[in-house]
Amino acid sequence: MPELPEVETIRATLSEHLVGKTFVKAEFIYPKILKNSDPETFSAAISGQTIRQMGRYGKYLFFILDRNTLISHLRMEGKFYLKPIDAVLEKHEHVVFHFTDGETLRYHDTRKFGTMELVPRGCEREAKGLCGMGLEPFDESFGGPYLQSMAKTSIRPVKSWLLDQTVISGLGNIYVNEVLFRCRLHPETPVRALETEDFARLAEASRAVLSKAIELGGTTIRTYYSSLGVTGRFQNELNVHDKKGEPCPLCATPIAKIQVGGRGTYYCPHCQPKKG
Numbered sequence: 666m667p668e669l670p671e672v673e674t675i676r677a678t679l680s681e682h683l684v685g686k687t688f689v690k691a692e693f694i695y696p697k698i699l700k701n702s703d704p705e706t707f708s709a710a711i712s713g714q715t716i717r718q719m720g721r722y723g724k725y726l727f728f729i730l731d732r733n734t735l736i737s738h739l740r741m742e743g744k745f746y747l748k749p750i751d752a753v754l755e756k757h758e759h760v761v762f763h764f765t766d767g768e769t770l771r772y773h774d775t776r777k778f779g780t781m782e783l784v785p786r787g788c789e790r791e792a793k794g795l796c797g798m799g800l801e802p803f804d805e806s807f808g809g810p811y812l813q814s815m816a817k818t819s820i821r822p823v824k825s826w827l828l829d830q831t832v833i834s835g836l837g838n839i840y841v842n843e844v845l846f847r848c849r850l851h852p853e854t855p856v857r858a859l860e861t862e863d864f865a866r867l868a869e870a871s872r873a874v875l876s877k878a879i880e881l882g883g884t885t886i887r888t889y890y891s892s893l894g895v896t897g898r899f900q901n902e903l904n905v906h907d908k909k910g911e912p913c914p915l916c917a918t919p920i921a922k923i924q925v926g927g928r929g930t931y932y933c934p935h936c937q938p939k940k941g
C-alpha cells in the first residue's frame with residue numbers, strides 16, 4: 666500500500682508529465698471508482714479544463730484543474746499510466762482520461778479500492794474522506810502542541826494513536842515503527858503517559874522520517890508510471906521495521922516484534938522501554 670512518501674513520489678512524477686495537458690473526456694469502465702458524480706457529469710465537467718498543478722494531502726492526490734480539483738486515492742493497488750490513445754485497453758484499467766494532445770491517462774487498479782472525486786478548486790479539504798483527517802506532518806500548524814491537543818486523556822497505545830488518520834494523516838505502519846524508535850518510546854506506551862517533550866519529539870521525528878523517505882522515493886518497489894520505475898530506497902534506511910531478531914543499530918539488542926492493534930510492530934526492548 667503506498668504511504669505518504671510514495672504518494673509524494675507519484676505526485677512529483679505525474680506533475681512532470683501531466684501539468685499543461687487539457688482533458689477531452691473521461692471514460693469509466695468501472696464507474697464505482699467515482700464517488701460523488703456519475704461518469705457523464707464528471708466527463709462533461711473536466712472537458713476543456715487543463716491540469717495546472719499536481720497536489721497532495723496525506724495519501725490523497727490532487728489534480729488541480731482550472732475550476733475543479735480531481736481527488737484520487739490509490740488505496741492498495743491504484744496506479745496511473747500515460748499511454749497513446751491507440752494502446753489497447755488492458756485488464757484492470759478502469760478509467761481512461763483523454764487529452765487534447767492524443768495521449769491518455771489510464772487508471773489501473775487490480776483491487777478496485779481506489780476512489781476519485783471531483784470538487785470545486787479550493788474546496789479539497791471539505792471533500793468526503795478528507796474533512797475528518799488530522800494534519801499531515803508537513804502542515805504549518807503541525808507540531809508538538811497540535812499532537813498534545815489531540816491526545817487528551819487517551820489510554821490508547823501510542824502506536825495505534827499515531828496510525829489514526831484523524832490524528833495525523835499519512836503516517837503508515839512502517840513510518841510509525843521508525844518514528845517510535847527515534848523517540849525511544851515503547852509502542853504500547855499509553856498516550857496519556859506522554860509528556861510535552863514526547864509530543865515535540867514525535868512531531869519532529871514524524872517530519873524527519875517522512876522527509877527522508879520522500880527524498881529516497883519511499884519504500885515501495887513498483888512501477889507506478891508507464892516505463893518510469895519509481896524505485897524507493899528508503900527500505901535501506903529502516904532501523905527496526907521488518908527487522909525482527911536483527912541487532913538494534915544503537916545497542917545491538919535483538920529487535921522484537923509484537924502486535925499492537927493488529928499491526929506488526931517492531932521495536933528495541935532496550936532503547937524503547939515502557940513507561941506509564
Ligand SMILES: [Zn+2]
Nearest residue numbers: 913916933936
Ligand atoms: Zn537498542
